[in-house]
Amino acid sequence: MSQSNKQILLETRPLGLPKSTNFKFVQTDAPQPGAGELLLKTLYLSLDPSVRGRMNEGKSYIEPIAIGEVLAGATVSQVIQSDHPDFSVDDFVLSENGWQEYAVSDGTGLRKLDPRKQPVSQALGVTGVPGLAAYVGMLDIGKPQSGDTVVVSSAAGAVGSIAGQIAKLQGCRVIGIAGTPTKCDHVVNKLGFDDCINYKSDGFLSQLANACPDGVDVYFENVGGRVLEAVCGHLNTGARVPLCGGIAYYNLTELPPGPDRVPLLMRSLLVNRVLMQGFIVQDHLDREAAFLDDMTAWMENGDIVYHEDRVEGLQNAPEAFKGMLMGRNLGKHIVRVALEPGKTQI
Amino acid sequence: MSQSNKQILLETRPLGLPKSTNFKFVQTDAPQPGAGELLLKTLYLSLDPSVRGRMNEGKSYIEPIAIGEVLAGATVSQVIQSDHPDFSVDDFVLSENGWQEYAVSDGTGLRKLDPRKQPVSQALGVTGVPGLAAYVGMLDIGKPQSGDTVVVSSAAGAVGSIAGQIAKLQGCRVIGIAGTPTKCDHVVNKLGFDDCINYKSDGFLSQLANACPDGVDVYFENVGGRVLEAVCGHLNTGARVPLCGGIAYYNLTELPPGPDRVPLLMRSLLVNRVLMQGFIVQDHLDREAAFLDDMTAWMENGDIVYHEDRVEGLQNAPEAFKGMLMGRNLGKHIVRVALEPGKTQI
Numbered sequence A, B: 001m002s003q004s005n006k007q008i009l010l011e012t013r014p015l016g017l018p019k020s021t022n023f024k025f026v027q028t029d030a031p032q033p034g035a036g037e038l039l040l041k042t043l044y045l046s047l048d049p050s051v052r053g054r055m056n057e058g059k060s061y062i063e064p065i066a067i068g069e070v071l072a073g074a075t076v077s078q079v080i081q082s083d084h085p086d087f088s089v090d091d092f093v094l095s096e097n098g099w100q101e102y103a104v105s106d107g108t109g110l111r112k113l114d115p116r117k118q119p120v121s122q123a124l125g126v127t128g129v130p131g132l133a134a135y136v137g138m139l140d141i142g143k144p145q146s147g148d149t150v151v152v153s154s155a156a157g158a159v160g161s162i163a164g165q166i167a168k169l170q171g172c173r174v175i176g177i178a179g180t181p182t183k184c185d186h187v188v189n190k191l192g193f194d195d196c197i198n199y200k201s202d203g204f205l206s207q208l209a210n211a212c213p214d215g216v217d218v219y220f221e222n223v224g225g226r227v228l229e230a231v232c233g234h235l236n237t238g239a240r241v242p243l244c245g246g247i248a249y250y251n252l253t254e255l256p257p258g259p260d261r262v263p264l265l266m267r268s269l270l271v272n273r274v275l276m277q278g279f280i281v282q283d284h285l286d287r288e289a290a291f292l293d294d295m296t297a298w299m300e301n302g303d304i305v306y307h308e309d310r311v312e313g314l315q316n317a318p319e320a321f322k323g324m325l326m327g328r329n330l331g332k333h334i335v336r337v338a339l340e341p342g343k344t345q346i
Helices: A050-054 A120-124 A127-140 A158-169 A181-188 A204-209 A225-232 A262-271 A281-301 A314-325 B051-053 B120-124 B129-144 B158-169 B179-189 B204-212 B225-232 B262-271 B281-300 B314-325
Strands: A004-010 A023-029 A038-046 A075-082 A092-095 A103-104 A111-113 A150-154 A175-180 A195-198 A216-220 A235-243 A275-280 A307-313 A333-335 B003-009 B023-029 B040-048 B075-082 B092-095 B102-105 B112-113 B149-152 B173-176 B197-200 B217-220 B235-243 B274-279 B308-312 B330-334
Touching: A004 A314, A038 A092, A038 A314, A038 B179, A050 A314, A075 A120, A092 A120, A103 A158, A111 A120, A120 A333, A127 A158, A127 A216, A127 A235, A127 A281, A127 B204, A150 A158, A158 A175, A158 A216, A175 A181, A175 A204, A195 A204, A204 A225, A216 A225, A225 A262, A225 A281, A225 B262, A235 B262, A262 B225, A262 B235, A262 B262, A262 B274, A275 B262, A275 B308, A281 A307, A281 B281, A307 A314, A307 B092, A314 A333, B003 B314, B040 B092, B040 B314, B075 B120, B092 B102, B092 B120, B102 B274, B112 B120, B112 B330, B129 B158, B129 B217, B129 B235, B149 B158, B158 B173, B158 B217, B158 B330, B173 B179, B173 B204, B179 B197, B197 B204, B217 B225, B225 B262, B308 B314, B314 B330
Parallel strands: A150 A175, A150 A216, A175 A195, A216 A235, A235 A275, A307 A333, B149 B173, B149 B217, B173 B197, B217 B235, B235 B274, B308 B330
Antiparallel strands: A004 A023, A038 A075, A038 A103, A038 A333, A075 A092, A092 A111, A275 B274, B003 B023, B040 B075, B040 B102, B040 B330, B075 B092, B092 B112
């Protein structure tokens, strides 16, 4: 029984923000699992800003996606055939199958998910890579102390929303930065940050200053650009800046107009003896067990609120991905590719 | 017996490179020590780039120097009167008396120097603050491992020259960056770096690339600007960048012309998961004892070569200071303010 398999491939490399012509929709036969293998059906696909970097030619965090290759992404999948002793039909797994409906796996790297414990899609966010990024970046690099002022950019996004809540659990005053009034409202009233500032508002700089009267001890950085510069003006002596992303830069086709603002950044790092550290989750998988223990407990206690922004149907992934790069999502952005068994709606 | 005391005061705050009008020469009576106090005579004055920051109004590492105040600087001084049980006339001490001939002290913070063990002026350099900066920055932040490629800017300067030699002692391949062929020759042939590149030469970028075929694991940063940008293009995954200074920025009166190069810097830090950390010696005085033990042993073994660039006479301090900010010194720049007892020449 051969399934048809819709896939979205990288057709051309984007210049700037991705366009529909960068993506190619194809329909092939689903692959057939061999001895010891599984056939996986994608239920949910994660949309990740880091994929934008991998659509370029040069080295980013990891290897670029090749032209003609399926676009990359974590997936929550259902086992629909199994010749593997550890997996049964109807098991749910966290996998890396990318932008397609079906994929074969030999079981390597799969994480089994228990739908009775939590909604399986959460493994793409709060209990997955974005959650671990928030955990490692905030706790291991940011090292927030009770009473610290912590600023989190992309505060309504998949990572920032979790990072800020983790800082709140450490007894910090947490200020979010986001790009719309709706997001700011969500960050304060749903996620429990102490304040959230719209970086697109005219009063951004003075609002930031007012929100951080004692300076900034930890800046969890997801964006770069003018937000980074503004926060750097408030860093305290010995501040820590975990660098998780720089979404303001991902679609640049040329450097922004001058003047060159590097001296401002360097001066702040030097005068304030700041630690700034880039990191990616893949270097910190030794923290996954502790992270899952803590995050599971926090979720069960209601200490961490998690919000998904779902789009329906694989065919809408490119537009949703582009929207995410423009900051249109609220919370973790995922694509519902197929219905979970027993569910009838998003 | 009242001594006359020549002093150099901050007359006006410089805009850009200091000018003679920023300095005021005065001659007063030397202060009289009170009960329990010492009168100190300056023999050697340290010229430090960080003083440039303190000539500005805003906060730098430490408080700005006030208008009309004596310019700041570490000094090697001789005790010429003592009412303090721990110090005798003719003792040599490391002090912070600034740009003047005489000063009174209650003994706080003084370090006694033994001229039989080493030339006392070395306490302004290799066994003083510049040496400790090199030690803490290279070992504690840079964490060089045997086989690493280490790049040091201002490689012929007071801190860089020591930092690079410390990295050599850890088994690293060490590349210096300096601003003249003479300095580069000194760095390789006297200090024992593996290579040294003149950042003002036309071929700088390609020479740097050739000198670092395996990328850069530690970049000891003293300068900023185009040197920083060039080295950032070669940072390896997990590289460490101790930020000790940014002399390219100290005399800026406005930001350099565009484009804005922050995205290049941030991309390198993020993609390569770089740790960049500003530091100042005053935060790391707990390392002084270990530093002095190690450095004394290294000096005795001939493992570290130390070079002083001396200028004669306090009246020449402003011009020498300006020259240092323009990169004219080779090694640690000091002013011989008065003759050591028993010495007749520089």
